Amino acid sequence: MSLQFEKPIDDLEDKIVDMRKYAEEQGMDLYEEIGLLEKRLKRLKKESFENLTRWQRVHVARAAGRPTGLDYIDKIFTNFNELHGDRALGEDPALISGIAEFNDQSVMVLAQQKGRDTKENIHRNFGMMHPSGYRKAIRMFALADKFKLPVITLVDTIGAYPGIAAEERGQALVIAESIQRMSELTVPAITVVIGEGGSGGALAIAVANKVLILENSIYSVISPESCAAILWRDAAEAEKAAEALKLTAKDLLELDIVDRIIEEPLGGAHKDPQAAIDSVAKAIKEELIELNKLDQAELLQQRYERFRKLGKFQEMA
Amino acid sequence: MSLQFEKPIDDLEDKIVDMRKYAEEQGMDLYEEIGLLEKRLKRLKKESFENLTRWQRVHVARAAGRPTGLDYIDKIFTNFNELHGDRALGEDPALISGIAEFNDQSVMVLAQQKGRDTKENIHRNFGMMHPSGYRKAIRMFALADKFKLPVITLVDTIGAYPGIAAEERGQALVIAESIQRMSELTVPAITVVIGEGGSGGALAIAVANKVLILENSIYSVISPESCAAILWRDAAEAEKAAEALKLTAKDLLELDIVDRIIEEPLGGAHKDPQAAIDSVAKAIKEELIELNKLDQAELLQQRYERFRKLGKFQEMA
């Protein structure tokens, strides 16, 4: 299943495959012709992805086959041991957490997991966390602090789950508490927005010293669909909302909301998951090496200043 | 409604009332006779209460009309402001908590409340707390620590509530966490067992620097009824179990489990609530004055040592 704007790319890829097959069958030397087509394909991909509209990028961020939290956990970290439960409300499969090794250090990993197929989607509630998930995050932050484990969070959610039980159990309050507890970490904290960073549900585990984002990921105060429903009174105007919200990696870097964009393989992370995962691993490693140089007070201070300065306003006459 | 062993006392009291009435009606001077009867009544009360069996004392501890947590709160503290909720699971009416003034100081008060009539009994779940109650206690301990409020807890419960929802929400775990959090208080903590101190459900809010107990209160690892059901395989043997468990104030003082016995008015606290309340107020005040002299480290140390030494065993050959 390919995204709409990927169609010309996919068509050209198919053509090249055909051509190779034909050349082989016919014993014909089409090496030069195929080489030209491949160059053209690469250019087409590059142009397409450079010129994606924001709404198209939302689709890439949500694309099937895009590596999920678990894919990163499996391939970036060694000796991952999942730790379950919030010791209060329950176990939320939308957030996977645990301790692992990374670059000769123990780390605490938290990842929102949307799921890789329908069954997992349902089990993971599409990565929409309940209060028990945020409480689990808070518990992990405390454990990380106690044992000096740098915290790495992977964000991928359309937002916290809006439901009756979630409201009953204080969805707002646990998000606030998670923001607060993460901001108090005395260890390095790195967030990577690997897909969709949806509102407070994402921010709750994104109050890091460094916030990185994959090139085609998005991070927004509200989903384009909900924004359109409210401001345009029509969810179908999501494309306009996406444009207005400036939710792409590039937009966010300009606003200092993210610190670094991690390049994706040409055609998007879903076209070459391993390459995307490698880039993320490299970026986390580089950032962690730098943050490891700071002491507790400096880490707190740096994190405070990082968020304190965000916002745009003007002095009044 | 009087307790069984109170019958002779009540009868004699009735007699004296009769006699007075008769003397008045007849215009007879029975001053001397009545005086003698009153002396006898006092002696009877004293003897009865000195020689109460443990099982009888269990009945006094549970007697209707015995002052409850709220009675103490109303009369001992000024400016009491109840604070509700555990900010996680719910609001448990079996535990009343809040901030108040006591002896020119702010304090945090926690009281288990069984209720004073059937309606309140049901509302308060007879003082049997749910996990939300223990979480509320933990929250109050944190607030007390932050604002340097000495903690005063009033214990009166047959035990933590045993039910499906309570187990689902980790009744054991919250009790353990409450014990732990209370033991970490950096402020003075005083517990008064005002009625029944039932097992872990009581201990969870009784890890204090000083544990006081009213003369006719009990404090036990298990209720006599449950103990009898297990060891005698017959709940009706509760009287034997009460005897065996050594659960009276005097027993507990000998075992160093409580630090001080607060005298009750003759005939029991239910016969003169105000006198009992005054005695409790006086005792808390005296203990608090002493504890206020200790700094944070000393308070932690004193509390640790107080509980660390409890237990009886022998060196093996």
Add this chain to the structure above:
Amino acid sequence: MALDRWFRRKKPNRKDDDKSPSGLWIKCDSCENQVYRKDIIANLHLCPDCNHHYRMPVDDRMEMLIDEDSFEQWSGTIGPVDPLGFVDLKTYPERIKAAQDSHKYPDAILTGAGLLDNQRVAIAIMDFSFNGGSMGSVVGEEIARAAERAAEEERAFITVAASGGARMQEGALSLMQMAKTTMSLAALASKRLPFISILTDPTSGGTTASFATLGDIIVAEPKALIAFAGPRVIEQTIKQELPEGFQRSEFLLNNGMLDDVINRKELKQKISKYINLLLANRTTIKVKHVPAI
């Protein structure tokens, strides 16, 4: 927005000819009695018949809570800009201008210092009537500044929340105000200064999910709507009607999320007691920022 409702209907048989807005009769939202609008305003915006809590303008709120002539305004020196060039059915600058034209302050917030029953406090009051009380860069910045300055000047801090959530027109910058306001509370905590959060009708979204639910003590006015996701969003998600009283103050109290629900008439006195009790034993010793282990 609450004001809209007040003009819904005039008492038909009114005799005097006072045509000013304050002279109008309205039908109470709650008891449905015809009530003289001036009487509501004079009664702390409470229905004189049924005690229904109407939304309260920021200045009235400030005057209700802060001792007379003691208020020193802190906010108002900064105003909103249009960082994204946001356009929906209107442009963001148009929306801002419209709001500013009908309001005294440049954004949905009033902060300042004052006395509350003679106790030194700082206060931040959100204005739901200004763009739905939405929290953008200005609201976030003013709250953070007020919290930090309260800590610096050793004042208790009080917030009065009334907000539809984050301000969408400032995109992710609004989202970041949740982190900023939350983090600004650390300065108060490190000095053991009380932070009392008052939730009023309505408080939802990013405001509920940040500073407003992090009070040492959190109280709400009766029947206020307090939510993460608003009722409409939830109904759309679960495709069923919500139970009576869902997401109202009493529901939150029952679910353990509030310390108390307090009638507006008793609010000042209660807050005063909280602050007094929480500060009574305070030493001025600073606490190191050490997490629980």
Add this chain to the structure above:
Amino acid sequence: MALDRWFRRKKPNRKDDDKSPSGLWIKCDSCENQVYRKDIIANLHLCPDCNHHYRMPVDDRMEMLIDEDSFEQWSGTIGPVDPLGFVDLKTYPERIKAAQDSHKYPDAILTGAGLLDNQRVAIAIMDFSFNGGSMGSVVGEEIARAAERAAEEERAFITVAASGGARMQEGALSLMQMAKTTMSLAALASKRLPFISILTDPTSGGTTASFATLGDIIVAEPKALIAFAGPRVIEQTIKQELPEGFQRSEFLLNNGMLDDVINRKELKQKISKYINLLLANRTTIKVKHVPAI
């Protein structure tokens, strides 16, 4: 108590004439297959057919978790007394004597130091077969001593819980062991030493409600009964049957109370990884005992 079940039935048509207990066939509690008892014991007390987890004697448990020849026993120098002169159908001294006569250790606990995959640990293992693994003064004291000594010697601490709760025959002194064991964990926390709690079948009452649920990491063996109030007490209270799987490990995992449920065969390896990961970044700097603010 678990042993009782093993003798329930012999395989009727067994040919060899091994009459020793270890030679008997038993019917598995779970799969109901006829299984050779020796095979269960040799298989870490797991059913070779269905992996059912039988209760495990303390020495076998210690040998399973601690590297060969590395165990140094700490417990055993103190034994129980009868502080209350407790008599029910038997006297407490009679009960103690009976238990001691059939057991190697003086009470329901074995503690000591050793290596776990070459990592220095201290361990406390409860013995359910000794008076229902009940926690009285000796069990509490041994656990507290082990935790404190582990902290002193900078060892990770592991407990293996198996207990019916507090020991009634020592009255409120038993209750106090909940506080004592809980408080002894502070020494470990202040040095950032991991405390791993392993819950096995069955763990309930005062043990579950104290140290055993305060692990940095808490794991359980499959299908273990883990409760505050036992199922019978609850059934009597609520007058209805309990749902399938209630109070079993998987139920607790699902309710957020456990970090994981781990097969006995993988237990040592898992605990080893936890300790390794939690100690890897440890500095030897002491943490001051400061509560969260």
